[in-house]
Amino acid sequence: MSEQALFPTLAVVLAAGQGTRMRSSLPKVMHPVGNRPLLGHVLATVERAGVERLAVVIGPDSPVLADYVQQLAPHAQCFVQRQRLGTAHALLAARPALQAHTEGCVLVLFGDTPLLSEQTLARLRQTLVDGAAVAVAGFTTEQPGPYGRLLVEEGRLRAIREAKDASPQELAINLCNGGVMGFRADQCLWLLERIGNSNAQGEFYLTDAVMLANDAGLSVVVVEVAEEEILGVNDREQLHAAEQVFQRRCRQQAMRAGVTLAAADTVFFSADTELATDVSIEPCVVFGPGVSVAGGARIAAFSRLEYTHVENEPA
Template sequence: MTDNVGWPTLAVILAAGQGTRMRSSLPKVMHAVGDRPLLGHVLAAVEAAGIEQVAVVLGAGGPVVADYLRQAAPTARLFTQHEQLGTAHALLAARGALQAHEQGCVLVLFGDSPLISAQTLSRLRQALIDGAAVAVAGFYTDQPGPYGRLLVEDGHLRAIREAKDASAEELQVSFCNGGVMGLRADSCLWLLERIGKQNAQGEYYLTDVVTVANGAGLPVTAVEVEEDDVRGVNDREQLLAAERIYRQRQANL
């Protein structure tokens, strides 16, 4: 394990989703679990992991979220994704922060994943310190359903296949994409700018960074985490599920 001195970290939190399935005028990331908004839990994990710099990408509901961030994370840099063209496009909306962060690690998080832990962030960071250009959080599940599949060969992550683009054989894979990802700062922008949109949705998938990195001969790895750590909230039912898990965790402290 390499010492992490000299590896400054930038966390980019993607919070531009419209959250239409929440059936509420309140921006999705502002719905509460426990005593704080979903986004607040992500910020708390970032702080607990000792991450020095934070950028947040806003979209629909931007002013409400921005007002919250000015109170909860006054040093965070705020960016806006003006069109919804996919997760890689959302990350590139924070280009100013990425360009300024030339060394160390970039961790990509989601503002609607309130159960993320500082330990998961630290493990992704460590994978980059240990030599990976890209490190992806993955989890095993008996119900992979709509999740992207992590295609691993000989210990190396070769691709992330979105369920809608996966073959019948790939859909049998139970190791799934948790969304959270780490990239080395010195190759991050180079990789992002080479992502295309040749897929079923015609969007720029952040997951395609794995294929681009492999094609360039850069090392890519998957870091196994607990499914709950990367559980997202997209509707009221998932919000209630996150609340239950959060309360269980609090009771076990």
């Protein structure tokens, strides 16, 4: 049995954001990439990663989210953040789940990051298994701009510095905060309850746990991931960017699995598209939800398919 199997994990997905920049009555995390809601991608990643326990934090005005979570992950607990007072406050909305999970680790994810992989969750878990109290997903970028900078000394993360508070030297750092974090379960609540809101916004920031952990002599480390993995969706432009990454991944995966794409950039997939080997796809094809294609089948140009299975026609 692996170390991770002996180190049970609770994933808490924060999905209470209003998403006002989407300019939509639909909750932000219900906007689709690959015909699957953003939140659905995150929940699927949690399942593939083999996470044993799941909690989702939603807003007070989002019954559609609670219904969706119940449908997709009936074992998950849903909690309501009635006031939006920051990321640490959102995580504490799931206090009953945190109190019940006293061993192993806690992964804190966001419902608007559809490109996160199960491999990254496994790496965060392993870092905690190896002795870190806090693990932070970070990424290197040539355009750090507004991102919080990760200040690392001798392999340890000492602080997360918001761009507006950073010195010129710190602004030159291109290792940035990806938001996703992991905690040892026996330290998580202890740290969360010590986070204050003495800042201009009067909010409780989860990133303050890094400083508190360091002050307590606990180990805090960075797990570096690809920038696209932690791409958060806050507006329609970022939704479009996430869709492009998702489609590129699907095309690459299909071709590596033995599917021929005559004009790959003109083929569009859904998150649940299933293609067997030796499928041949002509240009300008759209796979809607619920499509599977048998081995050897050919999909003609300018086809759009939904909720169907395509068999190979005999010669």
